[in-house]
Amino acid sequence: MRVTVVGASGEFGSVLSRVLEGRGVDVVRAHRATGVDAVTGDGLTEACEGSDVIVDATSLMSRSADESVAFFSAVARNISTAADATGARVVYLGIYGASDPVVNKKMGHYRGKAEQAVVYEQMLGDDATALLSTQWYSLPEKFMSQTTFGPIAVAPHMHSRPAAVEDVAEAMADVVLDPARPSRVTVAGPAEMDLADVAKAVAAHRGSPRWVLGVNYGGAGLRSGGLVPADPDVTTSTTFEQWLAGR
Template identity: 30%
Template sequence: MKFLIIGGTGLIGSKVSQELQNAGHTVLAASTSSGINAITGEGLDAAFDGTDVVLDLINSATFEDEPVMDFFRTASANLVRAGKKADIGHYIVLSIVGNDLMQNIGYMKAKKVQEDTVKLSGIPYTIVRSTQFHEFVPTLTSIATQGTVVHLSTLDFQPIAAADVASLIARFALEEPANTIIDIAGPDRKGMDLFADDYLKAVNDQRTVIANNDRVYIAAPVPQSALVPAGEAYTGKTSFSQWLDSNAAKN
């Protein structure tokens, strides 16, 4: 089978590409450096030619409301056009758990537009909504830091390792289109503040986490359980403590 990965050189895309190649499949890891541009449409028709499955793992370089909306709206429209022209049999999108519950956040609103563009395209699809990655916890902790104190909400949190995200996406890519939304998450669920505390202890950081019940995620109010699956979900195999053991020293 031939797989086209849009965003194929990114954190998730590069891992998915390796997994599919290891399984003996043909993979084209698309990026602007390879002459394939989802925003301008450059190189898309040639890239889609002969492709069985397209994986849309593209991400925006900005989180500002208008630019991020323009990015996902334009990219999705161009990719769907090329996909329909090539009669793609399966279109996979990597999205975010709970984005429909957080439409007050510009990035989440843009991801919902991305999802809807694919759902309404007529192309067989699978939308994979992931929780936040383990790899994002250090950044989340940094954003919430004031001096030596980290102010974080007790919002429900269930992050997943990027490697597990890639493995699950590669698995879905080899299956029939679900034509629905699939949630994926890590094996551990607890307050967001507790993940930050675990991270700081693992790297011997002396900052102190002060928990609050403000239900704020990166300066935006969200429902208590918006960031975790509401029902059944596929779970990654890597616990946060296991990920810390392997990666804390790198952060």
């Protein structure tokens, strides 16, 4: 089996590529360093030729709704076009709850992911499968890297069921290799947590920053269960304590 992973140099795409290769899959790693620009479409169709599945694992770290919508919609359109040209199916990484206006109202990144889902549904319909993941244990580290001032950092209160990125990649690999792929698979971690508490535990484990302040950010939808699937299709196994011990 051959799979093109678009965004293979990112946090998730790199892990997924290794997982798929470990299962005997011929993986084409598509990203700018290999001559593929998913935003413009340059080199994309060529990278997808001969592949059975195209995985959209692209990412963008931006709080701007305009930038996120432009990025994720352009990538989804270009990958859909490549899928039509090559006959491949598409599996794309989404965020559970991101399409809910109550959740994404003040979250530019989530609005971009919501638009991504709209494009795939309109252009590919059942030929695209969404893997909707909850947040990852590593997310609060990204928050703290951007909001640390001396010994103090801030992290948003987000009620979620976070998971280890490696577990989510394993779940994605299961979907990619399943010939009867459903149109939607939800993946959640083993326990409900506030990501502000995750950030505090990570900081305590590594000894920095000294204080982490939880703040209300992004609207009430992030704190009222909008990010927590009631009945996920996949519940990952790695607990936060296990993940933290392995850091």
